[in-house]
Amino acid sequence: MNFNMLLMSLLPKQASTGAAESDFAFWVVFWICVFFGLIIIPATIYFAIRYRKKGKPGLTNGPTHSTFLEFFWTAVPTLMIFFIFVIGFVGFMDFYVAPSDAEEIRVTGRQWSWTFSYANGSVEYSELTVPIGRPIKLVMSSEDVIHSVYIPVFRVKMDTVPNRYSSLWFEATEIGSYDLYCTEYCGDAHSRMVTKVNVVSEEDYQKFLKDNQGEKSGEQLYTLRGCVACHSLDGSPKIGPSWKGIYGTERPLANGSSVIADDNYIKQSIIDPNSQVVKGYPAAMPAYVDMPEEEINAIIDFMKELK
Amino acid sequence: MSTEKNYLNHPKGLLSWLITVDHKRIAILYTIVVLFFFFVGGVYASLIRLELAFPNTMIDGGTPALGGATVAETEGMYFDDKTYNKIFTMHGIVMVFLVIIPATPAILGNFLLPILLGAKDVAFPRLNLASWYVYMLGAGVALTSLIAGGVDTGWTFYTPFSTLSKSVEVAGIQFSPVIAITLGAFILGFSSIFTGINFIVTIHKMRPPGMTWFKLPLFLWGMYATSLIQVLATPVLGVTLGLLILEKVTGAGIFDPALGGDPILFQHFFWFYSHPAVYIMILPAFAVISEMVAVHSHRNIFGYKLIGFSSVAIALLGSLVWGHHMFVSGQSEWLGAIFSFLTFFIGIPSGIKVFNWLATMYKGEIKLNTSMFYVIAFLINFAIGGLTGIFLGTLVIDINLHDTYFVVAHFHYVMMGSGLFAFFGGMHHWWPKIFGKMYNEIVGILGCLVIFVGFNITFLSQFYLGLQGMPRRYHDYSGFGPEEIFSRFHGFSSVGTLIMAIGFVIIALNWLHSLFAGKKAPSNPWGGLTLEWATTSPPPTHNFHKDPEYIHGPYDYDKILPENIAQKPADKE
Known part of the structure; x- marks a missing residue:
């Protein structure tokens, strides 16, 4: 690997128009820092060796000040920071002012999953799918605590705040599947609040919208509503109990009593989950007060199948 | 061996x-507890690096499940998610x-400030002792949270995550x-405020005749600049945390x-203190380095x-960039x-x-001893x-790097690589004065080099x-991203911590x-x-056997030989 490739590998690949602009600023600052670092660090070591003296110290006569030098190393960094500020500011404005023709996709964060809704809410999906070559604006909010959307290959990041909308935009330039992280600490499964950004052709995007319209199955809702973060399907306990084979069984509760996991119990556990917590698990589940009847039914049907 | 009375051996007894x-004794009291807590914090750091040294094993060959979450097996991890979050x-x-x-101001500051002024003590000696007891009380109260299972909010206590955290029942009492x-x-x-007030007043009122500000x-x-921040910014933290407690207790919105x-709003309040607090941590380091670089x-x-x-x-500027x-x-x-412009x-x-x-x-006459090695390590790290x-x-760069390991590495270079390296350098520089004993220079230099190498391996990896x-504060890094790079460099970072x-x-x-x-x-x-x-090493209880004459500047190495320190020319043979 040659030197240039080594340098380039410092940053992940660029997959949006903004990534190039962000990286331009990065490399400007990088070389300025290398320049100053190559003055300060070798000079420190050189002086320590060059002026080393053993034995009893005598009187020393080095300069105690130099107006020119001190003006010089005040003025040069001052000019430099104006320059860097302007580069950073221009890029920042480009990152936050979305083009007027940008397509809006709504993003909802919750502990610990994402929902992306398209075309006025008629399509919802747990991964972000976007078309290549046109601007996309994410309008984001959170249902509980603060989260943050971070897509490294686009160099974009923005917090999602409850009761408030924030936004970011990008224009993808390369088809592929990339990572999207939550980068604001949000509790237990913070490091699992990771999903994908799928950059697809316009054709595939329209197909995606068409395929995902209409009612969701329980299995789709399992990931879409974020159940997956805490409940496994294979019997292993996570933050909450696994769904495998629990339908119809007797569940021991934290308060010492027990309950049969029937339709009523499951519904109760979705809209007011902490009223009947199973023994050995924390009362950590958010309440899905507004979940529509059809979705609850679909989830119950899905759980019945998990023998 | 020496029967000479000094502040360490007279008076005697634990009560004294x-x-x-x-x-000087209060500085020693602080030294003991701060070094103890440094050990505790270091154990926590080691546990973090232990957990992150290897990626976790995953069920299903590590495929991330649809919806962003992955099904993690607890096998192959040392801690579950919540425990890891509590540890960091x-x-x-x-x-x-x-x-x-507290490290540099309360230990080196307390010990040196009056002596540097030729004074017998700080302006308010009782307030000074009170600051130590208040520190012990605060530490004690904070650590009771461990009894209730610990805290997993991150040290920043961001709302609403922190206000949503639940109380735990301990021995029949609801305990948050x-x-x-x-x-x-x-x-x-x-x-912190007590120490700050004490230092400001002492520097203003107790300078000896002839010691002008310059x-x-x-x-x-x-120390003066540090104290200004301690006195002006700390109350804001108090108000912020007070409001947080009020909200948790009464449900006030x-x-x-x-x-x-x-x-x-919480983030504004929090950083309004906590950014200046960064300068409470780094300005004392500048103070220590200025002395060490001149002397050595x-x-x-x-x-x-x-x-x-x-x-x-x-x-001043540090208060405008939160x-x-x-x-x-x-x-x-x-x-x-x-804020970017001011920053x-x-x-x-x-x-x-x-x-x-x-x-x-x-053009100096540099002694390459332990203290000077710390100065060099500090300059490189800083x-x-x-x-x-x-x-x-x-x-535009921060949008990309915010809340990633780049930030973690950056602030560790400042707070640890600069702040704590200067503190440890200062401890070596003033060690003979504080304890009246010399240490082995070769071992001292070796210690400095080993932590310097270990530190840089740990945190250069984290820049990458x-x-x-x-992202920072991730318990688990398998199943996404450039997995091989993540696991290799987390591995390097953990090796650095071991060193x-x-x-x-x-x-x-x-x-x-x-x-x-x-x-x-x-x-x-x-x-x-x-x-x-x-004065002698260690100094007597009242610092000087006879009041020192303030007749030359602190750095007159071009005029005064060290053996003629604080002596009138007439006193010379």
């Missing part, structure tokens, strides 16, 4: 230590509030660990949006006034722009200091820590992880050896010209 108002939270809280903030730890931090704030040792300029509050280069400090003024400039922690929080873009100005006084220290080494701050201050997009731990053991052994078997220290082992070197 617990009710002492002697600033405690690491941050212990290191920030219990170690770095978050309230316990915020109350602890609230109380610790008073300890003849103060630079250590005192640094201040920060929680579900109650009509504003979570971003035997050179009149270069650009005295600019170093002094730049400390005060950093203290919003740079919030560029992607949803605050207005214009606020972000203004860059901090770079100027910081740069001035570095260049002036370098110029002080130029150069890296400072320069990487420029990336984060640049708006951050550039590759690795650092070995270095700290070397330092501890060297100190213990010195305490029990070290040679007796002369009054002026390094040939310094500030007043602490004009």
